[in-house]
Amino acid sequence: EIQLLESGGGLVQPGGSLRLSCAASGFTFSNYAVNWVRQAPGRGLEWVSGIFAGGGSTYYADSVKGRFTISRDNSKNTLYLQMNSLRAEDAAVYYCAKSAGYNSAWTFDYWGQGALVTVSS
Amino acid sequence: DIQMTQSPSSLSASVGDRVTITCRASQSFSTYLNWYQQKPGKAPKLLIYDASSLQSGVPSRFSGSGSGTHFTLTISSLQPEDFATYFCQQSYNNPFTFGGGTKVEI
Numbered sequence: 001e002i003q004l005l006e007s008g009g010g011l012v013q014p015g016g017s018l019r020l021s022c023a024a025s026g027f028t029f030s031n032y033a034v035n036w037v038r039q040a041p042g043r044g045l046e047w048v049s050g051i052f053a054g055g056g057s058t059y060y061a062d063s064v065k066g067r068f069t070i071s072r073d074n075s076k077n078t079l080y081l082q083m084n085s086l087r088a089e090d091a092a093v094y095y096c097a098k099s100a101g102y103n104s105a106w107t108f109d110y111w112g113q114g115a116l117v118t119v120s121s
Numbered sequence: 122d123i124q125m126t127q128s129p130s131s132l133s134a135s136v137g138d139r140v141t142i143t144c145r146a147s148q149s150f151s152t153y154l155n156w157y158q159q160k161p162g163k164a165p166k167l168l169i170y171d172a173s174s175l176q177s178g179v180p181s182r183f184s185g186s187g188s189g190t191h192f193t194l195t196i197s198s199l200q201p202e203d204f205a206t207y208f209c210q211q212s213y214n215n216p217f218t219f220g221g222g223t224k225v226e227i
Contacts, residue, residue: 037165045157045165045208045219061216095164104170106212107155111164 002026002110004096009115016086020115022079022096030054030074033099035108036081038092038117048094049081052105064090083117091119123147123211127220134225140196142223144209149189153213156185156194159222160205168207169194199225 097108124147152172169185
């Protein structure tokens, strides 16, 4: 059974930093791109960042570029999102999402349960 | 950025109804379009990929169609477990944008 389990969410002050982790199991993690997608309370979905299987290619939404860094450790089957210079508008549930395959890197077939990030003073 | 516009934003329906949700893109991109279902407090679930391909395990009452800029998700006979919010998403160009969602309620 494919599982994605996020951790690291919490309350942070504006301008602060947080690192999210996503532990993957049930599939060959090193063969798939993985992504972060967020959802502000009561709002829609926003793709945040993605990283290809080998970790050499990373992609970001303009809203987080330069502040967030995606990375992965294939030996630990874990995805990360380092979030710096956090703003109120970054507050959301952050989902880890697995890409469907090589030709479907931006189709998300499995999602974690989400990690809540609150940005407030 | 490609803007994805869903309509309606919400709809009321009954069990057994045929329901159609529309998604329009601000630029054409063939069939790089996915549909997700989300229930309250849960993660989204992939229903349809590549505009019309049914994800494994998804009931056949769900179907998708369209290409270019106009796409539809159809539920042929609404079931109680289908009351949820549905999102379209383009997988063609960074940023991989989602529609605003359609809430299907009783």
